[in-house]
Every structure is written in structure tokens, then in C-alpha cells.
Amino acid sequence: MITRRIQYELAGRVFGPALLSFEAWQKRLKRRGKKRGPSPFGPPLESVKKLKEVMSLHYLEGRYADGAVPVAWVTSGFPVELLRPLGFHTVYPENHGALCGVQRIVPELSDAAEKEGWSRDLCSYARTDLGSVLLGKTPAGRLPKPDLLACCTNICQTVLYWYRCLADHFRVPLVLLDTPYVYGEARPHHLEYVRDQLGELIEVVEKLTGKRVDMDEIVGIVRKAREGTRLWGECLATARARPAPWTGIDGFFHLAPIVTLRGSEECNAYYRLLLDELGDRVKRGIGGIVDERRRLLWDNLPMWYGVRELSTLLAERGFNFVCTTYTNAWAEAGSRIDPADPMGSAVLAYTHIILNQDLPNRLDIMRRLSKDYSVDGAVLHSDRSCKPYSIGQIDLKERLARELGIRVLILEADHNDQRAWSPEQGNTRLGAFMESFS
Amino acid sequence: MSDAVAIGVDCGSTTTKAVAIDSGGRILYSVVERSHPRIEEQTERCLALLRERTGAAASVPIGATGYGRKRIAASRVLTEITCHARGAFFHTGKACTLVDMGGQDTKVIRVGPGGDVQDFAMNDKCAAGTGRFLEVILARLEVPLDEIAQRAAGEARPVSISSTCTVFAESEVISLVAQGEPVAGILAGLHRSLASRVASLAGSMAADADVRMSGGVAKNATMVEALGRALGRPIGVLPDPQLVGALGAALWVR
Amino acid sequence: MRRAYIEEQKREHGRKAIAVLPVHYPKEILTAMDVLAVEMWGPPGPPRGAEAGRLQTYVCAVARNALAFMASGKADVVDAVLFPHTCDSIQGLATLLPDFGGWNKPALRYLHPKGEARPSSRAFVEKELVSLATDLESVTGRPLDTERLRWAIALHREIDGLKAQLLAGRPRLPMDDGALYALLRRGEYLWPEEHLVELRAARDQLRADPVQTGVPVAITGYVPEPMSIFATLNGAGAFVAADDYAAIGRRVVPQDGPVEGDPFAVLRDRTFAAPPCPTRASDPRIRARHLESLFGRTGVKGVIVHEPKFCEPELFDVPAVKRSAAARGLPLLLLEGELELELSAQTVTRIEAFVEMVSTGRAA
Ligand code: SF4
């Protein structure tokens, strides 16, 4: 009983704050709604409660076993399926960074990193994380120290520079999965390289933990991971309905399990529940926003510190983000996973991540999403500190507009550092963009 | 016989300063003018004035510093950093950290126990951490420089200004005014934001140091106070803060 | 001038020319196939032309200028472009230009592995070298001759050896920094055999005793632009005694001995023998050790870090470089640039103040 309580408290400290503040904000809107007319949002999703529970449980497992199980800090694109069977507890600095972003404490953390010599022009996730490590400050109370750093360059090269700094700081081994960027088709020797590295990686982690990786167990996890991504994809697909049963912003938050718990039963159970609720809302015609008039696509990471204001601003005028390339990425990758050939398919899946593929592929995905979700326009977030996601957007904008006849706005901001976002200018631009539809 | 033994000229981007000193380093006479694009002519004029007022001979050596330093016919040409350090050391006689806030740039200099430069930092290209930032926004608020202290006085609730870029901050301030925020709070917030920018420039240099301030902005008491708060220690303003660089230049050739 | 040279090379020698983006690539293969490599570190200045706006202003000037230059047709004298896998920005550029317009000739990529050597990355780089050679064969229409590749490797070894001698013997070289760097950087476009002749001539000028009287400083960073940085340094009374620019010192891999065995294996070994470089994601601890030993060997009095603004690989390493300098008690000056044509007045002041600082420090 006592452990359970401790567990609960710890967990609440970790993921609870973001969700709680998210909920509080929705409630505040409702309250505000009483004064200034009805809230522009539909009723909050019931699943949020479960989401909180699931995420809490995950974090508390790790804290509960801190010191007893090995801890790995991993990048969002790393094949975590390999670490799970060895009992690793995983921490996702990018996720943790987003949490800090939502709480708007990035300037303080970044200042500490900048003081140490890391430029403000570097990726704000990295600055957030390095600053948090330096100050020992986190909305999660305390993060377990890593025994291993696991880095995959399929989202960017930047994560590797960042993890090298972490390895330097913590003096722990760093395992690298270097995934050659895919121009057109991946060349056979590129895939062989990824495969060889997976082999090396298994050796390193086996040595570190003194356990052997059980292939059967991996197959089981891979199977679950595929099921999880499929479910996540279906949840996203419910937003093809009019009105979309949730908002793209909801999607950013509900992404957490597929990123951090991929391959586990809890993850899949959660998405089944969510899918049921979304399906039910579709049937009953309940929308993520009350009066859906225009449907938009969002490209790039969210602006974690400002998603709420942004979606409110849009929702008030009947605009909803019904799809995002970011949340879609986790549905996309899973389709390549094949339990019959876990290693071979992992090589393919982890190499063919949206950010590891060329721009024609990006454009294809955006085209497909635009059509499938019948969007009227797109907002491309030009993210000052994420170059891999932002390079090419100026051409993408022009192509989307020309080929699909939709309106496209480029919004200059940063995914985590609010100091690079000017709400006055940004909101004015968004306002003008929305007016251009009428 | 004149007491003047050396002359220092600090040819800055906003103002030009010239001093003549005696053998004890006392300033006998000083000139401060808005900088003119014709640097050579302007310095000649200032030098002539100095010589006339102090009776300094043409042979009195000249130390030159500031952005226009290389265009001055001087016995020695040194950067503002080295000159400010020497000027500050003259006043303090011991190691200190000097924050010099001028129109176009802000520098933080760690002055060693012998008046030498141990380390320094300067703001980057943008105007965000400089006097210019303040000027632009004060103009927006229509607050004259000499009224800042009085207008910002007693304001317990500084409005938070999150933008560090001058252009962003300007639009942020405009919208704050439009939202009806009192000017006093905005002013206080502005100084706080600028101070934190300078504090981060100072970084570890300001730790455990006697912090002194020079430059035109040092005359703005609100700024001095804000910076003191940001650095967590009181800050002493050097005498004649605008003349520290010129004084240092003169001391180098004394 | 460079254009005229490229045209002449093509006309007189029947060579192909390939534009190469920074930083690391197996030049030996290009030379062996009679391909003139013309490196694009810029060109300096603000990005020009209608296409300049296709990359956001928060992308480094190296990538932005390359895009503006190539998309406006200014590089049409070359037959292909090679994009090494240097960073996220070049990786993006390598799809933006060929796939979305601006470059219609062949676009080759060289995806070198990241991090320290592992069995997987050693095997990979060898295959990648072969695959690049195959791509080049389709550009030149000629097969690669193994003997010729051995010859090219030997040639570049000699070039590297000479560069290493000039850099290590810097105090004994009667030449100002501007002249030395101009010489070293001519290798960015000269046919290697011509560059070799110039380098030998410079080596012959090396004296027995030091001739440089300024304060020795180290410089690390990406590429020396604007080159007037050297005039400013020399004018202030300092000279560069230790070089760790990505474009210069980090590409010098001194290797002795005859070229034996499979030339691709030799090139593979060269890859991992190169000095640590953040664009290959070298371990910052290894880099710190390397720098500390460089600073110690050359007896420098200060360290200048000269980086392009917005450059992720370089800027992530700055704290480690700072620590290396601090470990040897050396003051450090950080300069960020955007491939300006000239140094700003403020940068000149900072360099001069830095030299004044390390000079008085030396006197004391
Ligand atoms: S935000 Fe962009 S640059 Fe930063 S880690 Fe993620 S993908 Fe890489």
C-alpha cells in the first residue's frame, strides 16, 4: 500500500504537471467561457485521466527501481525494443524537454547551458536538457541518472552532438545507431551498416547488463510495437471525420505512450481505449472544437510553450489542426515493422523515419495527409532551432499551395524556447492567415 | 608651464571624449561631443580646445582608443578594453569587474590586481544588450532619459518583458501599452530585462568581484540598480563614467 | 578567376570538375579519376540572388550561400556536385537543391560514418568509398584505375605531409599568416599536382630558427573567413602558431610509408586517422586531449575560436574547447561570423583587445 502511494506521488510529480496544467487550462477556458461566451473546445477527452495514469505508472516504475535496474537515456527514434527485454528503464530527454517547454521554464534552463558555452542558436531541446542536467532542475523532481546513452541519428545529427556532451558529463557509455540519410532509395550497404550496428549494440548492452537478449522476447515486443503504432495511426485517422473528434494539439499530448512505452501492453491498451472514445465521438458527431469550419495541417514540432494559446486562438475562429506530420511520424514508421523478421524490419523502419528521408518523401506525406484529412490550409512551423525539420519548408509551402490549392502559412518560432517567439507578431500573422479564408 | 602630461581620446561610435591629465592622473579638462563622421577634423578640434584650455604643448603624447582610434594621429593606439581597464584601475586601485555600457556596445572586463585585462566579453552584433536598446524603446514610450528614475520609481511590479531582441521587444512594449499596462511597470521590466542580458554576458566574471560601472548608461540610476539586482551585489559607478576610456588612453601614454 | 581556371582545366586536360561542399571527403578518388575538386566554403558575403530566400536566416551562411550560388547558375561550370554528410544543414541542402530545383546536374553524396571507429563503421566507410567511386565513374564515363588511385593517395600524402610541416614549423616560416593561409587554401580548387609545387616551394623557405616575433596564438573553428582576420591578428602583434580549422588543420592527416594493399582499405584507415572533428561527431573528450596537446606543443598564449553562427556541430563543442583552453590556463576569444566579406569594427576591436591582453599577460 505504502509503495503504491509513494509510486503515485512520484509519478504525479513527473508527468502529472503537464497534463494537470493542460486540464486546468481547459477548465479555465470553460470558466472563462461563462463570461465570454461558450468555450470553443468540445468536451475534454475522458481518456486523459487514463493517459495520466499510464504515464505516471511508467515513470514510477523507473523511480521505484532506480539503482536496481539500468537506466538508459534515449532519443525518440532509437529502437528501444532492444533495451526493454534487458530491463532498462528509459528516459526520453526530448519528452522531458517538452515537459519543460510546456511549463515555460526553458529560458532559465537554457541560460545555464548558455553560461557553460552552449550557444543560444543550438537546438532548444538540447539546451533545455543540458541546462536541466547542470542545474539539477526538472519539473519531474529528479531524473534518474543514466547508465547508458542510446542515440539514433534518424531524427538529426544534432542529437548525436548533444548526447556526446551528455556522455562527457555523465561519463557513461554512449551507443550509437548511425542511420545514413535516405536520398531516394536506401542503398543496400547503408542498411547493412545499420544492421551491423544493431548487432554491436546488442553486444554492448548485454555486456553492460550481464544479461542476454532473448530473441523471442524481442519478437514479442516488436509485435506489440507494431500493434501500438497501428492503433496510434487509427486514433489519428479518426480525425478524418468532420468534425474531427479531437484537435491536433490533443494529439501532441497523447503521443507520449507511443514514444516512451512503445512495445508494451499498457501502451496498446491505452490506445485501444482512446480509439474507442474517439470512435464514439465520431459517431455522435462530437468535435475537438465546437464549431469546426476550417481544417489545417501542422508541420514540424509544436511550440510547446504556446500550443494552448495557439489552439485557442484558432479554435475561437473555427480552425482546427486535424493532422500533423509530427504525430503522424510515429504511425508511419510502424508499418514497416515485421515480427517475422524483427531485425531486418527494424533496420528498415528505423532508417525510414520522416526526418531521415529526403524532401520529395516529405512532400508526399504532406500531400497524402492533406488529402486524407481534407485540409483547407497548412501551417508550417519554421522552427529556429530544428534545422532538419525546417530546411525545405519554403519550397514545401510553395508546392503545397500550388499543387493542392490550399493556403499555407510559415510561422517563425521555436519548439521549446519561447524567447524566439513573438506572440504579437505571430498572432497577427495567424489572424491575417485566418482572415484570408473568408 | 602647463600641468598637462598626457592626452587621451576615446573616439566612440556615439560620442567622442577627450581628456588632458596631469602627472597624478587628474583630469585637467575634458571634452564630450556627439561623434561626427569626419573623425580627423573633430579630434583636431577637440585637441585644439584641450591644448588651449590646459596650455598643453604640441609634444604632449596622445593615447587614442574607441572605434575611430586608428584615424587619430596618436603616440599609442589601444582598444577600449585595455583603456577602460586602466582607467577603472586608476579609480579603484585594485582588481574589479567593470561593466561599460555605451551606446552601441556593452563590455564586461575583468581587471586584474595590476590594472591588466584578465578577461573580457562584448555583446554580439545585435543591439539587445546595449544602451541603444533602451533608447529605442524609451523613444517608443516617449520617456526622456532624464525622467526614467522618476517615472519608474517605486514600481513594485515590473511587467515581464520576455523578448530579448530589440525588434521583438519593441512590439511587445507597444502591445503592453495598448493593453493599458502602466508605463512605470514597463520601464521597470525593461531595465530588468536589459540587466539580465548584461548579467549573462558577465557570466562568471561577475562572481565574487567588486563590480563597477562606466559608460553613458551608468548615469541612469535605474539601470545601475537593476544591474545590481541581477548580479546580486551593489554596483559602484566610477567618477565621470563617460570619461573612463579616454582617461585610460591618457594614462597609457603618461 | 576560379571559373577561368576550371574552364582551363577542363579544356586543356580533359578533366571533369566537381563542386564539393564541406568538410571531409576522399579527394584521392577524385584526383585518381582526373576530377578537379572545387570546394565551396561560401562564397563569402551575404547570400545573393532570388533563390537566397529558400533557406531560413537561422541556417548557417555556408549552406545558405551555397544554395544561392548554385541555384543562380553560378556553378554551372562544374559537372556535378558532391555533398559530404557533414551536418543536418548540408544533408537538407543535398535534397533541396537536386530535388526541388536549382541543380540539374548529377548530385553525389558521401555519407561518412559518425563517431569513433567501430567494426561496423569501418566496414561501412569502405563500401561507401567504393560506392562513391562508382557514382563518379558514371559522371566521368571512365573506370577507376587501382594503380592510379594508389598514385593519387601517395600524392595527397605528400601534400598532407607538406601542410603538416608548414603548420608545425610555423614560427620558422618567413611569411605572414595571410600568405600562408592563402597558400593552404588554394588547395581548395587547384589541381593537386600544382598545389604540391607551391607547397614544396613554401617548405623550402622554412628556416632553422624562429623568425616570427609576434605572440603565438591558436585558432580553431570552421573556415578562415574573412581572410582579413589574419591581417588584423598580425597587425595587432600576434601570429597563428596552432591551427585547428575544419577547413585546414583538421583535414591534414600525416601518414608515412608506401601505399600498400587495397587502396580503399588505405582510405578507410585514413578516415579514422584524421584529427578529431565535430563534423564527424568525434568524442569531445578525445578532441579536448588533442587540443590540449596541440596548445602545449606550440606554446600558444591564447586561443581564438572562430565559428560560423548557427553551426550545430561546431557550436556544440565550444564548452569542451573552453575547458581545454582553461586546462592550460589560456585565455579564449570566441568569434562568430556569417562569412562576412570584412570583419566588423567590433570584431576587430575584440581581436586587438585580445592580443593586447595576451601580450601584457606575457610581459608580466
Ligand atoms: S528538435 Fe530537431 S534538432 Fe532538436 S533533437 Fe529534435 S530533431 Fe534534432
Ligand code: SF4
Ligand atoms: S552547419 Fe556548420 S558544418 Fe553544417 S554547413 Fe553550416 S557551417 Fe558547415
